[in-house]
Every structure is written in C-alpha cells, then in structure tokens.
Amino acid sequence: MVKSSKTAKLLLDGKEYDLPIMSPTAGPEVLDIRKLYGEAGVFTYDPGFTSTASCDSTITFIDGGKGELLHRGYPIDQLAEHSHYLEVCYLLLYGNLPKPAELEDFENRVTNHTMIHEQMGYLFRGFRRDAHPMAIMTGVVGAMSAFYHDSTDINDPWQREVASIRMIAKMPTIAAMAYKYTIGQPFVYPRNDLDYASNFLRMCFAVPAENYEVNPILSRAMDRIFTLHADHEQNASTSTVRLASSSGANPFACIAAGIACLWGPAHGGANQACLEMLREIGTADRIPEFIKRAKDKDDPFRLMGFGHRVYKNTDPRAKVLKRSADEVLDFLGVNNNPLLQVAKQLEEVALNDEYFADKKLFPNVDFYSGIILEAMGFPNSMFTPIFALSRTVGWISQWKEMIADPQVKIGRPRQLYLGEAPRDYTDIEKR
Numbered sequence: 001m002v003k004s005s006k007t008a009k010l011l012l013d014g015k016e017y018d019l020p021i022m023s024p025t026a027g028p029e030v031l032d033i034r035k036l037y038g039e040a041g042v043f044t045y046d047p048g049f050t051s052t053a054s055c056d057s058t059i060t061f062i063d064g065g066k067g068e069l070l071h072r073g074y075p076i077d078q079l080a081e082h083s084h085y086l087e088v089c090y091l092l093l094y095g096n097l098p099k100p101a102e103l104e105d106f107e108n109r110v111t112n113h114t115m116i117h118e119q120m121g122y123l124f125r126g127f128r129r130d131a132h133p134m135a136i137m138t139g140v141v142g143a144m145s146a147f148y149h150d151s152t153d154i155n156d157p158w159q160r161e162v163a164s165i166r167m168i169a170k171m172p173t174i175a176a177m178a179y180k181y182t183i184g185q186p187f188v189y190p191r192n193d194l195d196y197a198s199n200f201l202r203m204c205f206a207v208p209a210e211n212y213e214v215n216p217i218l219s220r221a222m223d224r225i226f227t228l229h230a231d232h233e234q235n236a237s238t239s240t241v242r243l244a245s246s247s248g249a250n251p252f253a254c255i256a257a258g259i260a261c262l263w264g265p266a267h268g269g270a271n272q273a274c275l276e277m278l279r280e281i282g283t284a285d286r287i288p289e290f291i292k293r294a295k296d297k298d299d300p301f302r303l304m305g306f307g308h309r310v311y312k313n314t315d316p317r318a319k320v321l322k323r324s325a326d327e328v329l330d331f332l333g334v335n336n337n338p339l340l341q342v343a344k345q346l347e348e349v350a351l352n353d354e355y356f357a358d359k360k361l362f363p364n365v366d367f368y369s370g371i372i373l374e375a376m377g378f379p380n381s382m383f384t385p386i387f388a389l390s391r392t393v394g395w396i397s398q399w400k401e402m403i404a405d406p407q408v409k410i411g412r413p414r415q416l417y418l419g420e421a422p423r424d425y426t427d428i429e430k431r
C-alpha cells in the first residue's frame with residue numbers, strides 16, 4: 001500500500017483533521033484513520049466492515065463490480081483452467097507460480113505429511129456417530145496443537161512453515177475421517193502415490209473390502225472445487241483467523257476458529273443449506289412460492305446460494321463451476337435428477353426476476369458446488385468440510401502474511417456503547 005499525496009479532510013467541531021489516503025494496487029482508495037482517535041477523540045462506526053479495510057494484503061484481490069477474483073494477480077478462471085490445487089497453494093503461500101523443481105519439492109513435502117498421528121483416531125471415536133463432520137473438524141483441528149507441539153511457536157519461521165504444510169496435507173485426511181466416522185465405516189489411510197484430489201476421493205469412498213479406482217474426470221472436478229475455494233481475501237472466516245492469530249494464538253487453534261466461522265449458513269454453510277433448500281422446494285411447481293418468500297421482507301427465508309457481499313455482477317467462481325457441473329452431471333448421467341432440475345429452473349427464474357436483478361443477487365459458488373458434490377455422492381453434511389479443507393491454504397497464507405508483518409497489533413475493535421449510563425449499585429432488597 002502506497003501513501004498517496006492526497007488527503008481527505010474531516011471537519012469536526014470546527015477543527016480540521018487531515019486523513020491520509022492510501023493508494024492500493026487495485027480497488028478503491030483507503031482513508032487512513034489510525035490516528036483519528038488519538039487526535040480527534042472519535043471512533044468510526046462500521047458493523048459488518050462494509051467500508052473498512054481491516055489489514056493490507058498482497059494475496060488476493062476481488063473486484064466485485066467486474067466479477068473478478070485474482071490470486072497474486074492471476075485470474076481465477078485461468079488458474080481453474082490451467083493450474084491445479086497444489087500449484088495454487090504454492091502461489092498463495094509463496095507469492096509466485098512455482099518452477100518445476102519447486103512444485104515437485106512442495107508436492108513431496110505435502111504428500112509426506114498426509115497421515116495424522118495414530119492417537120488422533122481415538123479422538124474421533126470420542127464423538128457421537130451422528131455428529132456433524134464440521135463439529136468433528138473444528139475439534140480435531142484445534143486438537144492438532146496437542147499433537148504437534150513442535151510446530152506451535154509462531155515466532156519461529158520454520159515452525160510456521162511446518163505447521164502450514166501439516167495442515168494443508170492433513171486436512172483431507174481429517175475431513176475424510178470425519179465422514180467415515182459418521183457413516184460407521186473404517187478409516188481409509190492416505191495413499192501417497194495419488195494426487196491430492198484423488199487421494200481425498202479415495203479416503204472418502206474406498207472400503208477395505210474392495211478395490212477403488214479414482215475416476216480422473218471426478219478427480220479433476222474435485223481439484224477444481226478445491227482450487228476455486230482456495231482463498232477469498234478478508235471474508236468472515238479469514239478475518240476470524242487473523243483476529244484469533246493477532247493475540248499470538250497457535251496456528252492450529254486459529255485455523256479451528258476459521259473452521260467454526262465458516263460453518264455458518266451465511267458463509268461456507270450455504271452449500272449445505274442450498275441443497276437442503278432445493279430438497280424442501282422438491283418440485284419445480286413450488287419454485288414461485290419460494291421466490292415469493294425470498295422477496296418477502298417479513299420472512300427471514302433467503303434463497304441460499306444467491307447473493308454476495310462483494311460480487312455485485314457475477315461470482316467468477318460460480319461461472320467456472322457451472323461449466324464443471326454440466327460436465328460432471330453429463331459424465332455421471334444424472335442430468336435428469338429431479339433435484340438438479342429444480343436447481344436449474346430456480347436459477348433461471350431468479351435470474352429473470354426483477355427483485356434479484358435490482359439487488360444484484362446472482363448464484364454464488366455455493367449454488368453450483370453443492371450440485372456437483374451431491375452428484376459425486378457426497379452427503380450434504382460434507383459440503384462445508386470440503387469448503388474448509390479447500391480454504392485452509394487461504395487461511396494459512398493470510399495468517400503467515402500477518403505474522404510476518406512487524407507492524408501487526410492485536411485486533412481490538414472499539415464499540416458504540418448504547419447501554420446504561422453509570423449508576424450506583426442498589427442493595428437487593430431495594431430493587
């Protein structure tokens with residue numbers, strides 16, 4: 001971020017204050033209000049951070065108006081088309097696309113950390129079988145700090161690196177184990193001769209009694225889902241990771257906090273909520289009823305998988321996934337699945353509806369990812385864990401960037417207090 005020569009002026013009680021303006025590489029200019037409280041004694045008010053940059057970052061850029069998402073400057077559609085998940089992980093973590101030897105070394109390092117400590121299996125067994133896999137993941141990832149003491153010192157760059165690789169490598173194993181546990185099947189160990197996506201599919205769908213061949217078309221679709229979810233700048237879960245980490249908490253605890261935040265239906269939980277909504281709609285003739293509810297101000301119902309805080313034109317990830325959904329559904333021969341028919345018709349009705357057009361509400365990534373994952377055979381409860389495992393690299397990249405910044409301070413928002421003015425304690429018998 002470069003300080004521009006421009007300043008904004010704030011006039012308050014007859015006194016003028018200069019607010020420096022920061023110029024980003026791309027995106028709107030940013031007013032620097034860091035000294036405002038010290039100089040003018042006022043706070044700013046922005047619940048939901050709709051106008052506030054909480055940090056500076058060099059990792060990801062979104063232009064919501066244009067529907068553009070860049071990782072280290074590279075457009076997401078190019079990465080989804082030509083790259084693959086582990087290469088995108090390298091790009092996010094280290095800033096540039098890897099040379100062949102660098103990629104090979106990175107892939108080896110990730111691959112060599114795919115197994116989890118054997119003792120952690122007992123931790124899984126402590127959960128109820130009907131636990132949501134996100135509940136299990138939140139607990140197990142947090143518990144990694146109890147198993148990997150040698151990578152919790154955030155002041156040691158080597159330990160930070162090891163913790164990063166461990167989490168990227170182990171997250172598919174943990175997500176697959178959470179799934180296997182909830183369906184009562186034995187855990188399937190990772191296979192290091194498989195690529196990242198194929199290994200995950202195998203750990204989810206293989207059983208010891210049979211051979212399991214990973215289908216390359218499904219593996220490519222899986223990898224694309226991972227790639228499209230890898231990072232999304234300062235979204236709610238990433239900001240949670242940054243805030244947790246600003247206190248100096250260990251990386252496993254911070255990523256567990258990110259997983260917990262992602263679970264909500266307004267964020268990563270939307271993919272599960274979207275499929276549940278499609279199921280509730282059931283048949284195309286009920287679509288108008290649900291569209292009516294979504295538009296009704298007195299009804300809390302929202303069309304899940306529609307709308308985005310930043311994208312007000314199109315979600316570029318959704319565009320890629322829509323194509324991928326068609327490929328996968330064709331390949332699996334499930335294009336006539338009634339649920340998917342409802343999804344397609346709902347999309348068409350909403351896109352042609354004035355309410356959604358006026359409010360710039362388009363299908364987001366969660367609308368199509370759920371459809372693909374459903375067709376691949378994942379239960380709805382696994383959609384958000386898959387989002388979490390994909391986003392782990394984004395959380396880690398942002399966490400590493402933050403820790404390496406010497407200017408970082410503990411995140412400590414202020415508030416607009418609207419409670420009682422000071423008053424004296426009254427004895428209980430006088431109340």
Ligand code: CMC
Nearest residue numbers: 266267268270294302303304305306307308309359364366
């Ligand atoms: N269905 C119906 N109306 C909606 C929807 C929707 N899905 N989304 C927003 N609106 C309306 C909302 O009622 C409001 O109307 P009004 O101006 O009359 O009060 C207007 O659009 C603006 O909505 P907002 O809640 O102020 O927008 P936001 O930026 O705070 O929320 C959102 C963004 C994603 C939380 C919201 O669009 C939503 O709840 N969508 C459904 C959940 C979903 O699909 N989430 C996944 C987001 S993408 C993946 C991720 O980030 O995890």
